[in-house]
Amino acid sequence: MQVSFLIPVYNTDPAVLTLCVNSVLKAAADHHQVVVADDASSNPETLAFLERCDRAGLANLKMIRTADNAGVSHALNLAAAEASGDFLAPVDHDDVVVSQGFSQMLRCLQYHRASWVYSDEIQVDANGFLIRRMYKPDYSPQLLRALMYINHLQLFSQELFRKVGGYREGFEGSQDHDLALRMSEVVEPVHAETIAYHWRILEETQSRSGEQMDLKTIDHSQQALREHFSRMGQPASVEPVLLRRHPDSEPEPIGVYKSRLEPNHALSVSVVIPCRLGTRKVVDGKERILLEHCLQAMSRSLSAADDHVAGGYKVQIVLVLNAEDDLAEAEESIRRHHLGGIAICDEPGFDFARK
Structure with missing residues (x-):
């Protein structure tokens, strides 16, 4: 069984990109594959780092580049198309994979004969210092319909990924949630109780940690949820949950959604x-x-x-x-x-x- 890590890149700071790629290569060792998809970066420092990776000549490191900047969903789909592994593991370009946790996930995958597993994670700041630990529950469809709690690290089979159609372009910012909702309609994921991922929370991160989210991301998440309910034969209205960060501030969306099922007959x-x-x-x-x-x-x-x-x-x-x-x-x-x-x-x- 081989896993292909998918890393979409766009003008990433070389310092954090180096940490990311090195952590993934360590987890991959000699058996697993790493596919880096550059989405037409223009930052000279990012391009220089990618060139060095290309020249390294590692057998399990594959570099691909797009001619135009088409978005993260497009880059991930290209990486998946070039992947040779039985399972896929998407990784954000500024995050870190924990090799020991990844090994535990593989054991969980084999023990349960699963086609989809997810791990716990640690959230860190820009300098890599701990913000919080995220210990997740076992699979909960109700919670997944409220927020993308599964997040990282995920391992899912190529077969499952292709069956649901991969990442959908037009859902940027919510592409992971949209994919998880569609995969959950086919199979239930298994929770691997191990920390396998460090999620770097930056100012521009679209996260559930309290940062204000982009309006397009909110729209994409609502659309993904509405379409999910529709496919399940349960039409529903979906609204973002708003919270005040301070008593005098305006309410802001936080990446959590409230759904109301609409009866399809009187x-x-x-x-x-x-x-x-x-x-x-x-x-x-x-x-x-x-x-x-x-x-x-x-x-x-x-x-x-x-x-x-x-x-x-x-x-x-x-x-x-x-x-x-x-x-x-x-x-x-x-x-x-x-x-x-x-x-x-x-x-x-x-x-x-x-x-």
């Missing part, structure tokens, strides 16, 4: 109310006709209900009266409160269970 709910017309009782210090009080409360609640709730349900009122009660009067009460439903009379002789 659901019926029948509210059965056993009652006797004219029954009175003191409620909140006032004498009230109980049935009128009940219907009034239901009418008010349905009128104020969220559109996502009320719009998906058809509510029917069923009044079960005593034998001596007036059906016409009960039906008029239902209409008067703008509710739909029916009234029926029980047999003579009170029996609450029969009602």
Whole structure:
């Protein structure tokens, strides 16, 4: 079993790119492959570093370049097309792979005979100092639909990658989340409980760590989630969660999303109310006709209900009266409160269970 690491590069600082490539080469050793895809970088220092890598002549290091800057999804797809490994492992150009954690992931992959595994990670600052450790849960579809918690490091099979169509261009900034959602529709990933990745959080990083996110990234994530729900036969509305970084600041998106499933057909709910017309009782210090009080409360609640709730349900009122009660009067009460439903009379002789 061979793994191909995919590293998309665009005008990366040579200092962090050196750390990234060296860490991946160490993890790859002599058995695994490293594919570096340069997305038409123009930075002379970046280009000089890539030239040195090319001249190194390492058998398991493959360098490819694009003629035009087409985005990270395009670069990753090119790298995947050139990869010879059975599994793919995308790596951001400024991050670090932990070789021992990678070895643990391989053992997890083989033990579970999985086609997709993901690890825990450490977030570091620009200088490589620890910000936080990210210990992730086992696979949770609900959490994945809220944020891209799987993140790095991931190993997934070439077969799975090709089956879902690879990275989709037009989802830049959210390409990993979009791919993970589509792969989750085919197979559940396995969590390898090991730290295999150092994620470098820079000012421009589109992350869930509190940095303000690019509006295009937000749009792409919402689109990816909406399309995911649609493919699953569960249309949903998707909105970004906004938080204030400081009490006086404006709310900002943080890479977390709230989804509301939309019923694809009207659901019926029948509210059965056993009652006797004219029954009175003191409620909140006032004498009230109980049935009128009940219907009034239901009418008010349905009128104020969220559109996502009320719009998906058809509510029917069923009044079960005593034998001596007036059906016409009960039906008029239902209409008067703008509710739909029916009234029926029980047999003579009170029996609450029969009602």
